[in-house]
Amino acid sequence: MKDFFKVTDLEKVLEYTSMFPVVGTELVFLEKTPGRILAEEIIADIDLPGFSRSTMDGYAVRASSTFGASEENPAYLNLVGSIAMGESPSFSVDQGEAARISTGGMLPNGTDSVVMIEHTEILDEKTIEAYKSTAPGQNVIEKGEDFTEGNIVLHPGQKIRPQETGLLAAFGKEKTRVFKKPVIGIISTGDEVVPVSETPHPGQIRDINTFSLSSQIIGAGGIPLTFGIVKDDYKNLLEKCREALLASDMVLISGGSSVGNRDFTIEVLSALPDSEIIVHGISISPGKPTILSRSGNKPVWGLPGHVVSAMIVFTAVVIPFIEKISGFLPEQKNRFTLSACLTRNVSSAQGRTEYIRVRLTEKDGILWAEPILGKSGLINTMIKADGLIEIGKNVEGIEKGTQVRVFPM
């Protein structure tokens, strides 16, 4: 019997992300920016807005013209014009005067605020009454108040959300430099694995991992590239790995997690060009037999063959590596985990980080995390699950009622 491998702590494994470089960058059109990782610093090249704008429908005035105005004692203002949307007013407004303005309209020279239409009454063609005073700047967004020319507004490593895409539009960025989406190759191994199109005979199972991992890769911002099923054959697997490495920024080999097959995967990983086995076993459950190696500057993973273990390892371990090579900077990330109240005691073995599937339910405004019972190898536990909770390696268990973090799955 082979020696059992020496496992590495999860924290140590995650430090190895620093070994792998960020993939390249590319220029994409504005409509292709959603969800991408920004690769350039965006500096305001104009003031935003480019002129003082009204935020209300009403009358542009000099605030001092309305000081002291009330229902009983309205300010009488001479109407000197109306501001057309999208145009720079050709006139200016003096003390005691007003100009009709719509939301988004440009304030004429001489004005500093807008009286809301609701606080006015038209007396005649030339005169309005204002029932309320305005303060300078009221109902106005000043030129450059949103973003001032020359300031840094977005940083490399940021994920581009709808508001960032909107901001790129505001600055006229028809093309933006983003990090390329890493291409992640998937190889499914195992003599028992048959394609989805085949009816498995007794002893055989369909290739699930190619599809569950592809879906997880899409969710993590990568591009999955599938290489089908390789039987447990050194030469074939080595050849397929070489092919996958040429076309991908990272390779996942699923299967080969039994002791025998694991040695076999290790042999293949060691035979890849400029390669090094970095991690051979991680102190997590499920997922202990996971292998991380390096070939050139690309990570190559040996993931457990069982779909549940593979999915959990992907979530807990592989995603941080994908984020690293995607140029995503944790300090720029707007991602927060759900928190929920544990419905029952959960015990855990010390010395390893354990992942428990939980179902979430809401009761009286409190979110509860209910551990899912049943053998960990059952896919139905993942179907029932809304997320995972993590039990740290120095903890024996978590008591009912404790607030726990939930990683959505």
Added chain:
Amino acid sequence: MKDFFKVTDLEKVLEYTSMFPVVGTELVFLEKTPGRILAEEIIADIDLPGFSRSTMDGYAVRASSTFGASEENPAYLNLVGSIAMGESPSFSVDQGEAARISTGGMLPNGTDSVVMIEHTEILDEKTIEAYKSTAPGQNVIEKGEDFTEGNIVLHPGQKIRPQETGLLAAFGKEKTRVFKKPVIGIISTGDEVVPVSETPHPGQIRDINTFSLSSQIIGAGGIPLTFGIVKDDYKNLLEKCREALLASDMVLISGGSSVGNRDFTIEVLSALPDSEIIVHGISISPGKPTILSRSGNKPVWGLPGHVVSAMIVFTAVVIPFIEKISGFLPEQKNRFTLSACLTRNVSSAQGRTEYIRVRLTEKDGILWAEPILGKSGLINTMIKADGLIEIGKNVEGIEKGTQVRVFPM
């Protein structure tokens, strides 16, 4: 001056989702299922697994052969074979016998459990010692234990996550019926709006909404279809709306939220074929001037022109309509909102639902929601924000320290 419109409560507006039918369905290949909404019931057409499988590397045995085994008093077992992965064992195992098995291997006839390899020692070619007893079913997933043939496993209206795609693979579903992604047309209006490629003159702004709304539509599972900018011209807008309605399942018109333009949008919406104005103003802030109309069986929205208001209305009001026509069933949804502790008192006007942008920060394991100060019309508040909190219409405000729900933005 025109009468102010009669606003509708948010709850009432959301009830109108029932007016609009679900878009059609389509068959997609397995690799295209991630993130889609399932449109068929999935019934297990085989047992999963199709045979009793080992979950460990070890020896398949009849549990009774190991009863009472311990370090001091091991059970001696005759090795009668080795199970090849992917094959149905051609032999059976009797009392006092064992067969070598790997993780995922098929249990031979006569066995009901697996002794882990760690609890055994090889004595000679034909004999092993087992140091631990097993119970029937131990280290085994029984035939049909995960899913039993004939049972319903997935429901229409469910969002397909990686585990559901994996399950479809397990059942050999090369093609799956899903709901079509709704096509959402976007028309930007306003005499002040210029294309992103142009440099705005004083009084003009670039078209932001087309891009921020497109990005939000993608996030909500729709397909954005953009129709560019239409100047405030009745005939042009009517024509563009007709064109958009023909090509889309829903149309968003952004802009025209000032009183004058709003009337103008209302006129156009009323002139569309088989049309009806359903909502003319919603008691939310920001977003009060929002219009919802129906043309045929399609919703047409008049959204505020300001990017911040438009984004918030999209999140709070439009998304539930997109989900409805996408076939997404709330009772099948695995979506839970973040909860955080408010850092300061927030006041609100009664009678309307108010949305406050917040920044999230974590301190001592507690998530804090910090209201973002600054005029609501500033885009930079959305860039700083991680989400929105909702203040109910019957609430005057929320006190510092209160646990609030956060809708990520």
